Amino acid sequence: MHFRAQTRLQFIIFMLVCAAFTNIYITQPVLPVLRQDFNTDLVMVSFTVSAVVLGIALANLPFGLISDKFPVRPVIATGGTAIVLCGLICAATDNLNVLIAARFVQGIFVPSLTTCIVAWLSRSLPPEKLNVVMGAYVSATVAGGLGGRLLGGWAFSPEHWRYAFVATSLFTLIAFSLALYGLPRDKREKSDPKAPAVRYIQLVRQWPLLRLYLCALSGFGIFSSVFNFLPFHLTQPPFAFTTEDTTLLYLVYLTGVMIGPVTGKLSNRIGSGNTLLTGAAVLCISLFMLLLPSVLAVTVGLILLCAGFFTIHAAAVGALNGKLTGGQGRANALYTLFYYVGGWAGITLSSLLYKHFGWNTLVGVLLVLLIIPVTAGCFERRFSPRGSGQIIAQPDQD
Structure with a gap:
């Protein structure tokens, strides 16, 4: 693949995935306005966000099956x-x-633009190209998540939240139309319908894949826990932050946009194992800095938190797809499932830790979770130094 063709592909993937993730969090910043507009309570309007996440969780594994059986273009067009x-x-x-029902349906079809495109990429690109393009994918998830929040609560005034849905729908239409027109055709795009299927249980049983799934679970668990409870920590002395102050700090999330492509190139140069270890080391430093009673330390800590997490995320996704010789859709669906379960479990358990033991204990437990990406990095470094060359996802022969 020539440089120009790869750049075009990265742009298409970035637009498609960014559009998908923009839809997920669009109502989050305007929940108080929705509560007033619909004359209801906060629990009900919060379903406009959780319904999307639930839809993604329920549909992810089925779309993993679909992406292994059908060409990617009809799936993208339908979703x-x-x-x-x-x-x-x-x-x-x-x-x-x-x-809420419409948001739930949106969540059901989000994997058609995310899980399915990753499966197609892993079938269509050599490992060294896949690592770089997957970096663009990870950057797009960051840009989309942040963009949806900004679009819903900043680009349009909160009382005009309906315009944000129209703008996001237009963006999604442009993005998936661009993908339908611009994705290169490849003879590997269509799976052989007579080929025996790779089973989900077979994928989970394999340690080379399971350790990468656990990286997704632990990494997003750490990341989501920090960002969910940091606002409570920052309202306490010596910080005494206002809501506006905390919101400004969240702009460090943009670090992930730049980290994705860099991580792909880094994995090609030093291997996925070393990249995972680098991300874990950066994440460790960031958590220690978040313990310091200094605004500067917290700000730098958040930047490093984003850098470390998205390094682990991009390296794990690239290493996973570099191992696959079949079942790409199912394998990536499992990765996404572990990812979101990690976020849900991290927030749920961290709420109990923070409530009963405070910020320092919470951060201490998150530091312990770094054992998972460190272990995965050590195994990757020892057994697959370049993140490729293994034949993993072969169908069962029974």
């Missing part, structure tokens, strides 16, 4: 159309139940 139509319904409805 993208469903997301756009539901976004327009969200913009037009005056019924909160309809809004």
Whole structure:
């Protein structure tokens, strides 16, 4: 693949995945406005976010199966159309139940633009190109997550939240149309329908894959726990931050946009194992800095937290797909499932730790979780120094 073709592919992937993730968090910053507009309580309006996440969790494994059986373009076209139509319904409805239902359907079809495109990439690209393009994928998840929040609560005034749905639907339409037109055709795009299927249980049983799934679980568990409870910590002395102050700090999230492509190139140069260890080391330093009673230390700590987490995430995704010789859709669906379970479990358990033991204990437990990416990095470094060359996801022969 020539440099120009690879750059074009990275742009297409970035746009498609960014659009998908923009849809997920669009109502998060305007929940108080939704509560007032629909004359309901905070629990009900929070379903406009959690319904999307639930839809993703439920649909991810089925779309893993779909991406292994069908060409990627019809899947993208169907999923993208469903997301756009539901976004327009969200913009037009005056019924909160309809809004929540439409958001749930959006979540169901998000994997058609994320899990399925990763599976297609892993079938279509050699490992060294895959690492770089997957860096663009990870950057897009960051940009989309942040972009959705900014679009819903900043680009448009909160009372005009419906315009944000229209704008996001238009962005999604452009992105998936670009993908349908611009994705290169490849003879490996279509799976052999007579080929025996790779089973989910077979993938989970293999330690070379399971250790990377656990990286997703622990990494996002650490990341989501810090960002969920840091605002509570910063309201306490010696910080006494206002909500506006904390929101400004969240802009360090943009670090992940730049880290993704760099991580892909780093993995090609030093191997996925060394890259995982580098990310874990950066994450460790960041957590220690978050313990210091200094605004500067917290700010630098958050930047390093983003850098370390997205280094681990991008390296793990690249290493996973570099190992696969089949079952790419299922393997990536499992990775995403572990990723979101890690985020949910991290926030849930961290809430108990923070409530009963405080910030320092919470950070201490998160430091212990770094054992997982360190272990994975050591195994990757020893047994697959370049993150490729292994034949892993072969179908069962029984």
